[in-house]
Amino acid sequence: MKTMFKTTALTAVLALGAGVAAAEIRIGATVSETGGASFLGDPAAKTLRMLVEEINAAGGVLGQPINLILYDDGGDPNRARTFASRLIEDDEVIAVVGGSTTGTSMAIIPVFEEEEIPFISLAGGIEIVRPTKPFAFKTPHTDRMACEKIFADIQARGLRRVGMISGTDGFGASMRAQCLDVVGDYDIEIVADESYGPSDADMTPQLTNIRGTAGLEAVVNPGFGQGPAIVTRNYAQLGIEVPLYQSHGVASDAFIQLAGAENAEGVRLPGTALLIAGILAEDDPQYAVVQAYKTAFEAEFGQPVSTFGGYAHDALRILVDAIERAGSTEGVAIRDAIRATENFAGTTGIVTMGEDDHLGLDLAAFRMLEIRDGGWSQID
Amino acid sequence: MRLSPKLVSLSVLALLALVAPMFFPSGFYYRIGALIFINGLAVTGLVILIGYAGQISLGHAGFAGIGAYACALAPVHLGLPPALAVVLGAALSAGLAWVVGRPILKLQGYYLAVATLGLGILISMVLTNESQWTRGPDGISVPDLGLRGVLADMGWRLTAGQFWYWFSALVLFIGAWLALNLHDSPTGRALRALHGSEVAARTVGVDVARLKLNAFVISAVYASVSGSLLAMMNRFVTPEIAGFMHSVEMVVMAVLGGVGSVLGAIFGAAILTALPQALTMFHEYEKLLLGAVMILVMIFLREGLLPSILRRFRGKEE
Structure with missing residues (x-):
């Protein structure tokens, strides 16, 4: 009886200890889930939620589950800016995915530059990555x-x-x-x-x-x-x-x-x-990732995948991959790891970032x- | 001794602004505070126009747009320091309001509402389409005000959030003080007289058209300065700032809080700025809730939230 009590106590203490240690990886997102740009933001939000569930089911990142904090900015840059501040200062996320439009992305980049938090945009405009800003990346090709x-x-x-x-x-x-x-x-x-x-x-x-x-x-x-x-x-x-x-x-x-x-x-x-x-060759380097994403998305939501959801898929995958490689949740370390992304097969293309290339795609994509x-x- | 309503309003405002930061759990709340003050400033202008003079404008975001883009463009193209760009924006807004308001305000009725509706949409279209200057719908970055750097040199280091909280609080305080002074001045009394009855006001010698025009121009300056502050705080501005929805938002803030009272209108701005942040959990229902609140206030508290609540309170006292 006594031993059993001891074991129980020990288990309880261990569980408590684990509770403290089992911190989470907080990743933020601000996308235009509603409003005029919702056809960009809605598939992106769905993709992010689905992927985070998938990653957590597979054990999370650095052994910790991801906690995705996602806000809907409705395509309004001023709102996006408020949510960016909220994500960093109040929710204390370690990185942010989002900005469905070039306007919202450009409006929130100064926040990430000041706080040294990595940000991966889902918008097309070339000015997001040119000139290169130390903490701003993006996944879609430029116009x-x-x-x-x-x-x-x-x-x-x-x-x-x-x-x-x-x-x-x-x-x-x-x-x-x-x-x-x-x-x-x-x-x-x-x-x-x-x-x-x-x-x-x-x-x-x-x-x-x-x-x-x-x-x-x-x-x-x-x-x-x-x-x-x-x-x-x-x-x-x-x-x-x-x-x-x-x-x-x-x-x-x-x-x-x-x-x-x-x-x-x-x-x-x-x-x-x-x-x-459907018609992609099986030896295509993007075959596996494209099929996996398409199958999962269409099974979950019963609607066809779109390129815009694919941008969010790539952004989160690149980010998670970078956090794993950095082995850290510190902003500069993650940024350096994102920069070191090499031959990463995404739905949009094969991504190889660099010191001066925060997009990492070429015309072949x-x-x-x-x-x-x-x-x-x-x-x- | 009985304190004048002006003194009470100003002390309440100052006290709230000073005490609130003690309860901020994180730096993010400084931004919400600053947004409330900046919206409050535009809404204070609307109190002068709607509350005092009884005129409706549905295009005030247009003036905010002018103020904002003045801060983005004047420092780059004219080499003006950002502080002077604010003044330039205010002057442009005042000039435009004067030119547009002068013929319209000679008329009685809702002509101003319709004309300003068109004016706001026009300004927003110009900002969107003249992309060789405004960089189009994706927006343009805004130079720093530079005051934070000066303060830092003086050994007073503030985060961007803190700086804009205190700075916009100061500007709002000055704006509210001016508006309250106007309320008690002969001009303010004349404005309220014409609000009650234009005919009666005219018979006692009030120059109705000129006074309405003055109120319109002053409120345009308030909106313009608030636009400038928003642009400089965000360091980025897009044509959305001049959009129709922003105009409507301003009027809704004023009417919800109580358009006859400066403090009430600022209260309305605070609610409509903070509520969407509090409601992110129920995002799908946010618009529904706001709509319901608006309808209920219009039916049961027709003077707006704050004045109606105060009246109930006083009623019980007596």
Whole structure:
């Protein structure tokens, strides 16, 4: 009886000790789960929650479970900024994933720079990582890379004279500027440059102008949301014959449904391996990660994966991998480990970061896709 | 001895600002405090316009946008020190309010609400689309005010959160003091008279159009300065600051707290700034709750939370 009491007491003390030692790894996130950018933030939030559960079930990080603290900033930079302060000062997280839009990401980066906490953004804008900021990383390709991929493909088809129609939202405006900036590197001339507002319901006038441009050989449409789908529909209705290029901003099955498969036929856009998981070669270096993520996500939520959820997947995986390698929860150590990420297979591409490269992707990460019979096929 | 309401309001405000930090569990609460003060400043301006003069504006975020972008652009393009950029923004806002308000405020009724609605949306569109200056919808970074560095050199080291808490508290205190002074001045009395009845005010010799215009211009300056403070605290600004929802938010804060009283309106700003932070656990229901609170206040406490509560309290006393 006495021994049994002793054992019980010992177990209790051990359990108590373990309770103290069993600290948790606090990782923060602020994404746009609601609001205008919810199509970015919603799959990201779902992915983060799912992955954290998965990682904790497999034993956590550094032997400790992850506690994900996720806030919804609704796409408002001022709110995102408040949540960033809250994550660092009140929740005392060791790293943060998030910022669904370039605006929210740029608004919160100064907080992480000041507090020396690593931050991995889920937004496209190139200014997040250029110039390189010591504690800011990102997983999505930049809009500049999308322009380069598109222009390279246009040039390879022997086309020269390109018309542009861009959304005036953050994504469209930024990508338009990057395309105009990078076009000089190619033997391509921009012969038309039209724009439309984020809530416009008809782009026929702009497209008519573009159609009327002499010698037009291709059209590029930087934009995301519903705009590009309307452009694609109007494009087909006007019977414009030259090839249409969309951006990675609409790389999801929802785009084909919205635009209509018959209208989207032949549209090309730069996308990720995730979109073509079904036709990916088994020896592809991204095969395993893409299949695993797609299967898990679709089983859990019963809806198709999107590139944007993939960005969050890569961000959390890179972060967890870095924490494991750093063997520490200290900001600078984790930052250095993220920088040392090498040949990491993500859904977006193969990531190799560096001192001066906080993105770690090259053009090979993009695959030029074409919509055929309502589905995706790879060109190169 | 009976203390004047002005003195009471100012002492309550100062006391709350001084005592609150003793109960802050972490540095994050300084930011919430600063946001409350900055929103409170814009809302104090609306008290002058809505509460004193009885005019409604649905475009005040536009002036906040002007103040904010002045702080982002003037130091870079004109080489102005950030403090002067605040003044420039306020001057631009005042000028614009004067030009827009002058023809409209000669009219009676809701013309100002409609015109300011359009004005706010126009300003927000300009900030979004003129990306060669404003860098477009992704926003632009804002230079540091520099005052924190000066204080640090004087041996007074504050974190960014602490600095903005105390600095915005000071600005709000001054703003509230000016607004309360205005309330008791001849101009304030004339404003409240025209609020009661424009015809009656005119018959006793009040220049109705000029006074309404003054109230509009003053409230635009308040909004502009609050926008400048927000931009400099965040060190980053996007066109969302001038968005329609921000305008509505300001009016809602003022009306919820009590648009006739400076302290009430600041109370409204405090509730609507802090509540979303307290409700992150019930995020899906946040808008529902806020809507319900708003409807209940409008039905049962029509003067706004604070004045109605105070009235009940006093009623029992007597």
